[in-house]
Amino acid sequence: MKPVSFSGVIRKNVGYIKMTQFTEGSAEQVQQSFEALRKQNPALAGVVLDLRGNPGGLLEEAVSLSNIFIDKGKLIVSTRGKVKSWDREYKTSLAPIDNHIPLVVLTSRSSASASEIVAGAVQDLDRGLVVGQRSYGKGLVQTTRPLPYNAKLKVTTARYYTPSGRCIQAIDYAHRNEEGEADYVPDSLRKSFTTAAGRPVKDGGGIEPDARVESAILSQVAITLLRKQFIFDYATRYYYAHPQTPAATGSAFVTDEVFEEFLKFLDGKDYSYKTRSEEALDNFRSTATREKYYDGLQKEFDALQAKMKHDKKQDLLRNKDEIRQLLEEEIANRYFPQAGRIERSLGWDKDVDEAVALLQSPQKYQQLLTRKN
Helix, strand or coil, rough: CCCEEEEEECCCCCEEEECCCCCCHHHHHHHHCCCCCCHHHHCCCCEEECCCCCCCHHHHHHHHHHHHCCCCCCCEEEEEECHHHHHHECCCCCCCCCCCCCEEECCCCCCHHHHHHHHHHHCCCCEEEEEEEECCCCCCCEEEEEECCCCEEEEEEEEECCCCCCCCEEEEEEEEECCCCCCCCCHHHCCEEECCCEEECCCCCCCCCCEECCCCCCCHHHHHHHHHHHHHHHHHHHHHHHCCCCCHHHHHCCCHHHHHHHHHCCCCCCCCCCCCHHHHHHHHHHHHHHHCCHHHHHHHHHHHHHHHHHHHHHHHHCHHHHHHHHHHHHHHHHHHCCCHHHHHHHHHCCHHHHHHHCCCCCCHHHHHHHCCC
């Protein structure tokens, strides 16, 4: 697996780098990708660093990656625990490759650990903007200890702290409820900090984006088609029916005719499912039965259930755009593995749309970077 799964110039001189993990040498790959983008396009208006879904990895790589865009000698992250002699500060040690180009870091709910270190440093030092959804909130440091029989014990020994002094750990393991379960830090207990320019930020719950974008939620019919591998199977069939590689990655595969073929491909196949509305109705019935209200509501319940009964064919047509996009990505992946899927998905990616809009609007970008309320 390459740490940088895709890089290129997208939409009017905006560079894009997708990084999937923080393994050894990953920061160097990001640097090489960034330098290649600048060389290919001297008029680069900004760069989007995509850390969505990145679970993290090596701490040193997170510091090195930050150093590409952040000045030498800046604190990126510190670790603090009960043993004070183990506390450490990690600062940038080299001159940056570019500390002026507008920068946007994309995060999602599954961006964790080293991804959050980079996003937190960029945000706290006001080097760029964070766009997307709040990150996972993994702010704990683990250390391994040897055990007999070639086993090891992984122990939490410290917490990560961003340059402003906040810890982004979301689950408070130190305080548990009566059942012994740990829970998320409540908003009422989250403390406020400020970035280098005085912007307010909070601890205890991942990295909050400067510009939030609601995460896309797939329809139940799309989820079912993915789970039962019908989209995968059709893409394979399409590939063998059209073995010649397209001239360019941007050419569309799923025309109206191809979508109709896909609907015929589904004829006779079982892709039964419950809509979220039906699931909510089932939950309501269970609760009403348990609380002994159901007998008095059964007539209305049955009428509502009958009215909501979904037509699978209509659901396919109602969610045509979404299913079409999934097909496009899967088919593109057959001809241009990994890079083709990512490049195709950028065409309808709301997070990327927001990032590009900010980079192409210097005034709005600067407003968010200096906003103090």
